[in-house]
Amino acid sequence: MRNKTFYLLPILLLFLIACSNQKDVVKLYPQESPINIDILLPETITVNENTNFKVQLTQAGQALENPDFVHFEIWNQEGTDYHSMEEAVEEGNGIYSLSKALEQEGLYFIKVHASSNGSIIIPQKQFVVGSLTEKDEEFLLKGAKPDVEGHDFHH
Numbered sequence: 001m002r003n004k005t006f007y008l009l010p011i012l013l014l015f016l017i018a019c020s021n022q023k024d025v026v027k028l029y030p031q032e033s034p035i036n037i038d039i040l041l042p043e044t045i046t047v048n049e050n051t052n053f054k055v056q057l058t059q060a061g062q063a064l065e066n067p068d069f070v071h072f073e074i075w076n077q078e079g080t081d082y083h084s085m086e087e088a089v090e091e092g093n094g095i096y097s098l099s100k101a102l103e104q105e106g107l108y109f110i111k112v113h114a115s116s117n118g119s120i121i122i123p124q125k126q127f128v129v130g131s132l133t134e135k136d137e138e139f140l141l142k143g144a145k146p147d148v149e150g151h152d153f154h155h
Contacts (some may be wrong), residue, residue, distance in 0.1 A: 032119055033060040035067075036114055039125045047105050047130050054097040055088070055129030057111050059119070067117040073099040075127075077107040077136050085113060105130030107139065 017119040018047065040054040053072060057064035081104045088096035102108060111124040132140070 005108065033117075035059050035064060035114055035116055035119055035121045037114060037118050037123050039110060039112060039123060041110070041125070041127050043101065045129045048101050048103060050099050050101050052097050052099050053110060054091075054095055055114070057094045057096060057114060057116075059116060064116055065090075065094065066116075068117075069113065072094040072100075072111040073111045073113065074100060074102070075109055076102075076104055077139055078104075078123070078133070081103060081108075088112075102129045106133045107136035 010073055031051045036058045038056045038058075040056060042051060053074070055070070055072075057067060057070065070090075071085040072083075072088055072108050074083040081102060083100060083102075086100075088098050090096055096114075106129060107126060108129055109124055109126050111122060113122050114120070130138075
């Protein structure tokens, strides 16, 4: 028994030394600073009227300038009005926009695709153009999720 302890003790000590914490071990790993997006929509949106959709991007508490990309994608709940991803226009101070006229009343969704320094974020928000249709009201009452499987979201 003493012989086993004699051999196990050095191995155990070596294991404990190898696993000891270093003070600055966190600095050895890349630190990602996530992107924050605030989707800014007007209070009312009218059919066939140009609407300026905007987002404000920040990263590490600062306005995000020169991201890898910012794209907008807009569609209605019924799937009859779809606007594929379009590159946003940089307005400055982390504000990016897209002007678009939507052709039908009802429930719409906007999805923003943004990337910077390897950090990617794709938030989605719903909004209403004009009035809700009967199908939209049923959709909302059911608490259903938007059907986006038919859309191609690949870059």
